[in-house]
Amino acid sequence: MAQPPDTEGKNLVEMLDMLKPIPEPEPISMIPATQGWIWLSLAVLAALVWLGWRAARHWQANAYRRAALKELDAAGDDPAKVADILRRAALVAYPRRKVVGLLGPDWLAFLSETCPGAGFSGDAGEILLRAPWRDEPPDPRVTGLARHWLKAHRREAPA
Template identity: 55%
Template structure:
């Protein structure tokens, strides 16, 4: 298959070229079973992660509601005490929380959170708050917010 190229211009020679054959399209489907197994494992992990996130979010919904109520409490010590009591009743068994008052109540709040101390300063207002309608110390609202965020919930199976 000899083609005469004598005396032809470069443009004519380029026109004589045949186009390269078009390759077959590459399949996007994995070729081996290992990739399918990996895809199934990944899908399972994603589903498990979403389930765990939603369960955690539902499990802590009472905390979000308590924080919203605390923000709307107008720094009223009685309201702060009520919000803390209701939050504790959700997180712990009623028999363990309902009868607590005074120093026992503040000790319970201290024991259920690692980084909050209610026995000093602003925390003492909680003992008298249900019986007086006074403005709370601003630190009491901060203590309550920290307790709501960080208290250790009792595990129930």
């Protein structure tokens, strides 16, 4: 049996000097201990990459909306410019064969069908129809309707 050190006649500082340092534990590894955590980490990483790829595709697919909204802000409330912006945005979002031949009430019906809650059947819709051929006074209702359509219309899935 080991003899306890002689502490008789020693003050506190001397006794503290006699203490041996506590051994430090080995560092903990940051590598997962089981394969399950590795597979889970790879699955989470794959999901994040996939979500990033989807977000990038969504951002790119809606570039025409952002450009059209920017042009709409620059157009002010000029109905002729608003009508032109709507037509060009529809040509990007839908197949050309569906949009090019639409005139008059058919054009307004198309705009209403492709955007839930858009009311192109009222006075603002009529102003939008006449604007490319007549000088129409600026109308914020037309701009608001166009802004709503640009933000909320459902784009046709690519073939």
